[in-house]
Amino acid sequence: MRESWSSKFSFILVAAGSAIGLGNIWRFPIMVGQNGGAIFVLFYLIFVFFFALPILNAEISLGRAGQISVVGIFKKFAPKSFWKYLGFLYIITSIFILSYYSVVAGWIFNYFLYGISGNLKNLSSIEKAAEVFQNMSLSPFSQIFGLFLIIFLTALTVLGGIKGGIEKVCKILMPVLFILLLILVLRAITLEGALRGLKFYLLPDISKINPKVLISGMGQAFFSLSLGVGAMLTYGSYLSRDENIFKASLWIVIADTLVAFLAGLIIFPSLFSVEGLNIKAGPSLIFVTLPIVFYHLPLGFFFEILFFLLIIIAAITSTISLLEIPVTYLIDEKNFSRKKAVFFTSLLTFFLGIPSALSLGISKAFTSFLNIFGGEKGFLEVLDIFFGHFSLSIGSLLLCLFVAYKLKFLPVLENLNQPQKFPFEKLFKIFISLICPLGIFILILFFLFYPKEIG
Numbered sequence: 001m002r003e004s005w006s007s008k009f010s011f012i013l014v015a016a017g018s019a020i021g022l023g024n025i026w027r028f029p030i031m032v033g034q035n036g037g038a039i040f041v042l043f044y045l046i047f048v049f050f051f052a053l054p055i056l057n058a059e060i061s062l063g064r065a066g067q068i069s070v071v072g073i074f075k076k077f078a079p080k081s082f083w084k085y086l087g088f089l090y091i092i093t094s095i096f097i098l099s100y101y102s103v104v105a106g107w108i109f110n111y112f113l114y115g116i117s118g119n120l121k122n123l124s125s126i127e128k129a130a131e132v133f134q135n136m137s138l139s140p141f142s143q144i145f146g147l148f149l150i151i152f153l154t155a156l157t158v159l160g161g162i163k164g165g166i167e168k169v170c171k172i173l174m175p176v177l178f179i180l181l182l183i184l185v186l187r188a189i190t191l192e193g194a195l196r197g198l199k200f201y202l203l204p205d206i207s208k209i210n211p212k213v214l215i216s217g218m219g220q221a222f223f224s225l226s227l228g229v230g231a232m233l234t235y236g237s238y239l240s241r242d243e244n245i246f247k248a249s250l251w252i253v254i255a256d257t258l259v260a261f262l263a264g265l266i267i268f269p270s271l272f273s274v275e276g277l278n279i280k281a282g283p284s285l286i287f288v289t290l291p292i293v294f295y296h297l298p299l300g301f302f303f304e305i306l307f308f309l310l311i312i313i314a315a316i317t318s319t320i321s322l323l324e325i326p327v328t329y330l331i332d333e334k335n336f337s338r339k340k341a342v343f344f345t346s347l348l349t350f351f352l353g354i355p356s357a358l359s360l361g362i363s364k365a366f367t368s369f370l371n372i373f374g375g376e377k378g379f380l381e382v383l384d385i386f387f388g389h390f391s392l393s394i395g396s397l398l399l400c401l402f403v404a405y406k407l408k409f410l411p412v413l414e415n416l417n418q419p420q421k422f423p424f425e426k427l428f429k430i431f432i433s434l435i436c437p438l439g440i441f442i443l444i445l446f447f448l449f450y451p452k453e454i455g
């Protein structure tokens with residue numbers, strides 16, 4: 001018997017755990033900062049509800065209809081066709097995303113430990129904070145240790161299986177995540193100067209609209225909801241046949257959006273509460289800029305530790321879903337035991353993560369790995385571009401085409417013993433067959449012709 005989640009609520013929790021991650025707390029505020037503030041937030045919301053929600057719905061429905069891994073599903077519904085290679089694309093993408101995602105999560109783990117050991121207490125200037133980040137970037141031990149720890153904790157969870165591992169861990173971590181978020185939001189919005197940050201974050205400035213804002217908004221929506229790599233498909237395959245998927249998808253989207261929104265409510269008021277901080281700082285925002293804010297706060301180091309703990313939790317509930325994709329494949333298709341599958345995939349990801357871990361200055365070759373898209377890019381950045389942006393969009397586009405034109409929606413909408421009729425069926429069909437593929441196609445074209453613009 002294939003395992004399944006113990007209830008719809010559990011499913012929403014684990015899927016929201018997959019969606020809520022570094023994308024919400026680390027990447028979203030960076031994007032908002034670099035794309036004109038509230039206007040980006042507005043378009044992000046439009047893309048989440050009009051593009052990501054239907055695709056999420058399709059991914060989960062397809063997984064549930066097939067009750068099998070990302071490769072098995074295409075073999076089952078389109079035997080002897082090239083579609084099974086889409087499944088392999090999902091597996092490769094998930095492993096590569098996991099490899100660099102774990103490196104970044106590892107930095108956060110290091111910062112959490114620095115926080116506990118008091119190393120973040122005296123960061124009174126950007127120069128001092130930048131030095132700490134630099135030291136960590138250049139320490140092979142810190143980099144590999146962080147990567148190892150994240151993969152180890154992920155593997156340990158996935159080893160426990162669907163109910164006994166993933167579900168159990170998410171049931172503990174997700175409520176903690178929400179409590180930490182609320183504490184930090186309350187702290188941030190009561191800071192002096194918070195209002196200016198709130199204005200930047202919440203009052204759209206129409207003059208800042210440009211194609212980049214739109215395109216980045218769409219890319220961020222897909223990344224944030226873990227679409228296009230078969231994560232939701234895999235989780236959906238462990239969902240029993242009598243749950244209403246539309247409602248579950250809606251809850252997942254709401255939870256994910258809420259967390260991104262709250263993360264912004266922590267970061268922007270904080271950044272505006274200290275004079276002279278650059279909100280466009282980019283990836284170093286939380287490592288270099290934010291510690292300055294904590295320096296100025298009473299009990300700042302305490303909030304800082306909570307903040308990094310929050311991000312670790314968010315990251316781990318995502319990495320487990322990334323690892324579960326290849327693990328489910330090996331169990332379903334190759335008859336591996338869960339233990340063997342987890343051991344094999346996590347070891348592979350660990351080794352694949354090493355070049356990314358060395359790409360912030362330790363190894364010259366990996367630090368300036370490729371000269372593409374108008375500049376030298378490190379190994380980690382290259383993986384993020386190809387897998388975190390490009391492959392993800394292609395994965396979502398092909399999924400829409402598969403569901404709409406190969407399956408003609410049949411197994412997704414029928415044959416499910418759905419207690420309720422599928423809501424908004426017409427709208428769903430129009431979006432999946434036309435509007436979403438067209439939108440993603442434009443995203444991919446833009447990506448190919450203006451790659452520098454995509455952040």
Ligand code: TRP
Pocket residue numbers: 018019020021022023024097222223224225226227229231318319321322
């Ligand atoms: N959604 C995750 C986040 O916001 C990142 C992510 C992208 C992801 N694709 C995924 C997570 C696939 C799990 C599975 O951080």
